[in-house]
Every structure is written in C-alpha cells, then in structure tokens.
Amino acid sequence: MALFSSLTPVFIAIICVLIGVIMKKTNGEKEKRDTESKHPSRPWVDEDLKDGTDHPLEEEEGDEEWQGLEENVAHVPFTGERYSEAEMIKRSQTFYELLNKRRSVRFLSDEPVPREVIDNVIKTAGTSPSGAHTEPWTFVVVQNPDLKHKIREIVEEEEEINYKKRMGDRWVNDLKRLRTNWIKEYLDTAPYLILIFKQVYGRLPNGKKKTHYYNEISVSIACGILLAALQNAGLYTVTSTPLNCGPQLRVLLQRPANEKLLLLLPVGYPKKDATVPALTRKPLEDIMVVM
Numbered sequence: 001m002a003l004f005s006s007l008t009p010v011f012i013a014i015i016c017v018l019i020g021v022i023m024k025k026t027n028g029e030k031e032k033r034d035t036e037s038k039h040p041s042r043p044w045v046d047e048d049l050k051d052g053t054d055h056p057l058e059e060e061e062g063d064e065e066w067q068g069l070e071e072n073v074a075h076v077p078f079t080g081e082r083y084s085e086a087e088m089i090k091r092s093q094t095f096y097e098l099l100n101k102r103r104s105v106r107f108l109s110d111e112p113v114p115r116e117v118i119d120n121v122i123k124t125a126g127t128s129p130s131g132a133h134t135e136p137w138t139f140v141v142v143q144n145p146d147l148k149h150k151i152r153e154i155v156e157e158e159e160e161i162n163y164k165k166r167m168g169d170r171w172v173n174d175l176k177r178l179r180t181n182w183i184k185e186y187l188d189t190a191p192y193l194i195l196i197f198k199q200v201y202g203r204l205p206n207g208k209k210k211t212h213y214y215n216e217i218s219v220s221i222a223c224g225i226l227l228a229a230l231q232n233a234g235l236y237t238v239t240s241t242p243l244n245c246g247p248q249l250r251v252l253l254q255r256p257a258n259e260k261l262l263l264l265l266p267v268g269y270p271k272k273d274a275t276v277p278a279l280t281r282k283p284l285e286d287i288m289v290v291m
Helices: 002-037 085-100 115-125 145-166 168-176 215-232 246-252
Strands: 137-142 192-199 201-203 209-211 259-267
Touching (some): 115 192, 115 215, 137 145, 145 246, 215 259, 246 259
Antiparallel strands (some): 137 192, 192 259, 201 209
C-alpha cells in the first residue's frame, strides 16, 4: 500500500503528460483542418492563376509516359565572339548607357511604327533561354484599333476595381507619387500592343501534354530581352501587368486555355509632350555584392 502511495504522484504526472500530448495532437489536427477549409482572401492575386475558362482539361495524373522528344540532340561546334578587354569594356559601357535611357512611358504617340521592327524585336525575344528548350511563350501583336479599344475597356474596368478595392491603401498610395490610375489611354493610341502569354504546358502531336519547365521564369527572361530590343530600336513602352484581366483577354484574343497572360506592352514613340517621373536608379554598390 505504501509503495502504491509513493508511486501515485508518478502515475498522475504520466497521465497528465499523456493528456497534454493527446490534446496537443487533437488541437493540431483541428487547426490543420481549419486551415485547409479556409481560403484566405488575397484580393491582389491575379485571378488569371485560376483561369480555367473554356476547354476543360483532363489531368492525366500519374502519366509518366515519355513525351516523345528526341532522346539525343546533335551537338555542333560553337565559336563565340571574343573581344579585347578594351573592346569589352567599351561595348558593355555603351550598352549600359543605352539601356539606362530606358523609361516607362505612358504617353505614347499614334505615329506608325514599321511592322518589320516589331517582327525583329519579337524574334530577338525568341532567342531567350528556356527550361529544356521548350520556348513556352506566345507574343500576340495587336494593331487593329477596334481590338485595341476592347482590350482597353476590359483593362480599365478591372483596373478601376483594383485601385478601389483589391490593391489596398498602401499600394494605391505608393502609386500616387507616380500619378498613375486606371485610365489607360495608351492602349488606344499606341500603334501596337504586344501581349505576352506563358504556355503553362504544350501539346504533342498525339495530343498529350508536354511539360514546360520553369515556364514563368523562361517567359520573364524573354520579356526582359524584348524590353532591351525595343530600347535598341528606339521604341518605348510601359510594362503593364493587367491584374485580373488575363482570362477575359485570353478569350478575346482566342488563345488556348494552356496560355496565361503575363505582360502587356503598348509599343510606340513618345508623344512630343510626354513626361516621365523624375526617378533615379540605385547605384551599383546597392545592387551588387562581390564575394
């Protein structure tokens, strides 16, 4: 009896520990269920990420079948350009000075731009590297005035909602100093609109899906090269990410469901009275770390 009495506190402690573990596990499972059942509102997230309109897609889960690509790609000799150190420094400085003049211009002229220039800058963007050389991009060039105006109507309708409801006070206040709003006159006046779509996946001749690795990163790199090519040709643009417009614009432009809008670029010459914000860029020491 004395032995039982002496062990009683030990038993009580063990029971308390067990109860604590059980309660913690139960609460953890409840929190997990609650988290899974709740879909927190993130109004700033582009609804295009959920774009599933038209053409419901089969998932093909567990399909590990070889995609039918060539097993081996032939390699050919390569010799790159080689410059003297002095020439390298000169070329790099000249290219920097060219791109340092790049500005986002919202006041674009309706003056015509040679179509061949647009073809060339998009071919240049198409030289971009991509995951497994899948080239997951589609550049839609719009020059038809009626179609440009329909794009403007869609963008302005959604952008007004973005500014008033989705983006939040902090975002809107940060944009005030740049004097931007939901009115996008340049979508009508620019001679060309270039809409860049990322292909989330491709299709093989047999209809099966073709994986597009790192499709967003690949297309983003192509967009950067396109901006440099436009600057090199003496053309200007403003990078427009039409929040929540992707699905409507995709349908308007009759693009397939595997394509998602990433960027919209109005392209042309600046108006004679165009202005830009008096901004400066970070110095080298603020953007580069040498280890």
